[in-house]
Amino acid sequence: MIEEVLQDSLGLLGTVVAVQANFYRVQLDVAETEIRRHGDRGRINLSLSPCLPPTKSPTPPLLLCTRRTRLKKIGQQVMVGDRVLVEEPDWAGQRGAIADVLPRKNQLDRPAIANVNQILLVFAVADPPLEPYQLSRFLVKAESTGLDVVLCLNKSDLISTQQQNQINEYLIKWGYQPIFISVYKSINIDKLSIQLKDKITVVAGPSGVGKSSFINALIPSINLRVGEISGKLARGRHTTRHVELFDLPSGGLLADTPGFNQPDLDCSPEELAVYFPEARQRLAVARCRFSDCLHRDEPDCAVRGDWERYQHYLEFLEEAIARQSQLNQQADQESTIKVKTKGKGKQKYEPKLETKKYRQKSRRTQLQELQELFRESEE
Ligand SMILES: Nc1nc2c(ncn2[C@@H]2O[C@H](COP(=O)(O)OP(=O)(O)O)[C@@H](O)[C@H]2O)c(=O)[nH]1
Ligand SMILES: [Mg+2]
Ligand SMILES: [Zn+2]
Known part of the structure; x- marks a missing residue:
């Protein structure tokens, strides 16, 4: 080694x-x-x-x-x-x-961390309410990193055992086995900390679900602020996003991420299906007729069906297709840069005039998009 x-x-x-x-x-x-x-x-x-x-x-x-x-x-x-x-x-x-x-071994971009072993996705069963669509989005985003995903549902003290069982059954159909915890009542905190032992874990999830509370419960000495929207107040103090790994007393490292409510999905339409365990299961036992099947209306599709998140899949697919065509457009613009050959084989790269104008505009749009994304993630 x-x-x-x-x-x-x-x-x-x-x-x-x-x-x-x-x-x-x-x-x-x-x-x-x-x-x-x-x-x-x-x-x-x-x-x-x-x-x-x-x-x-x-x-x-x-x-x-x-x-x-x-x-x-x-x-x-x-x-x-x-x-x-x-x-x-x-x-x-x-x-x-x-x-x-x-x-x-790997490298995440947001947050920028190397050698991550797993993503711990934290949601709350209530307050804020558990929204299937939002959860689905986070799950797909987490799956797209290729890392193991651990799903944990906090504030289980706010619901009955019966309600908890319902949520559990529902998520098992999605292909996940959530760990129900309560930071308030110290339920299953030990069970979860075993999952974190000797690994680098990135904590993700919307704000208000109890991420900071949970990290405080694991590492009492770090004293993160609770009930505060991450990033918003920190923005004045730190101009760049600060990434830090916290040392877990029982071994392992943990990174908190700024909470964001709508992570952007940046995968290609072709790969989207494999980020749904339900679709993976279907593809493991059967094949679509076409190898480039997008599982919409193609004949003999093994993925299309009455599974619960199929509608989410279709919505995310539209998004991925729109995103890809936007990227293709940008790539087309780049390729209109022409190569001028001067004198003795000397090459000079020069964008065409109209393209240049267009490129400037597109760069501004890109910046706006970035700023929106930043605002979104800082709430
Ligand atoms: N009922 C209940 N509330 C909790 C629990 N854990 C955290 N909270 C509350 O949820 C709110 C948001 O917590 P915080 O840790 O700041 O969430 P974050 O935004 O995900 O970091 C705070 O008011 C916490 O006191 C829990 O286990 N049960
Ligand atoms: Mg927090
Ligand atoms: Zn298909």
Whole structure:
């Protein structure tokens, strides 16, 4: 394994938990740190996980690190979640230098985090009411990352057991097994924390469902504000979105995301179906006649049917098709840049005049879209 080779090459391994300007906060692996600090290889406890701190350990050491010039030269970015090799630790000053970045297993864009293991989707059973369409949207968005999705429903103290069973049956048909929790009544918090152990988890969900309350219950020391719309108040303070991984006392790392009510679905029409477990199940046992079937009105379609979220599928599909044709249009505009060959085979790229005008307009639209998206996600 790469990690083992690197560990042998004199250095410390850790995980980047926050990025601040040109500094990186790195949480070192506990097992490794103990070996280096005590200089006693005989004390290595091989049962310790090399990746994440063991359960009983005290808080793992954090070092504020810079990035080696070599990494800057080769354009190697360092992001939250990255596994990094730290050199020249200064234990007293709690400083170090990142000398290398291990290959990423994956990379999320919003929030920007590497090596994520799973998404924890939090909704509430009531207050705000559970809206199937909104839940569906979040689920599809989460599935489109390719990561495991854990669905958790908070505020179960607000409904009866009978109501809870109804919701459960409903979601099982969707292909999910929700974990019902209550932060107020400490119901199933332990069960959920087992799911988070030794993993990097991104918490997502609309605002007001109890994400901050839940994180506070898991990590009492972090004291996140409850009942506050994330992002809105923070906007004045931080101009860029701040991403941070919180260390779970029982092992594992957790990232909170700003709540947003309508995540944009950015998948292609062709791939949409596989983000519905119900459609996946159908495709596992049968095939559509056409390999490029969009499961609308094509003959001999294995996906179309009376499953509950089929209507959601059709709506999201329209959206994905509209989005794709918009992207195609943009791509067409790009391709109208013409190549002028000057003199001895020298090439010059020049956009056609009318296209240039058009491009400016489209860029403005893009910016507007971005701003809307930002506003949306900040509420
Ligand atoms: N009834 C009930 N209310 C809760 C529970 N957990 C959180 N809340 C309340 O829900 C509101 C929103 O909580 P918050 O953690 O800020 O949600 P976030 O926006 O998802 O981070 C607050 O008023 C919390 O006190 C719970 O388990 N049951
Ligand atoms: Mg919150
Ligand atoms: Zn089909």
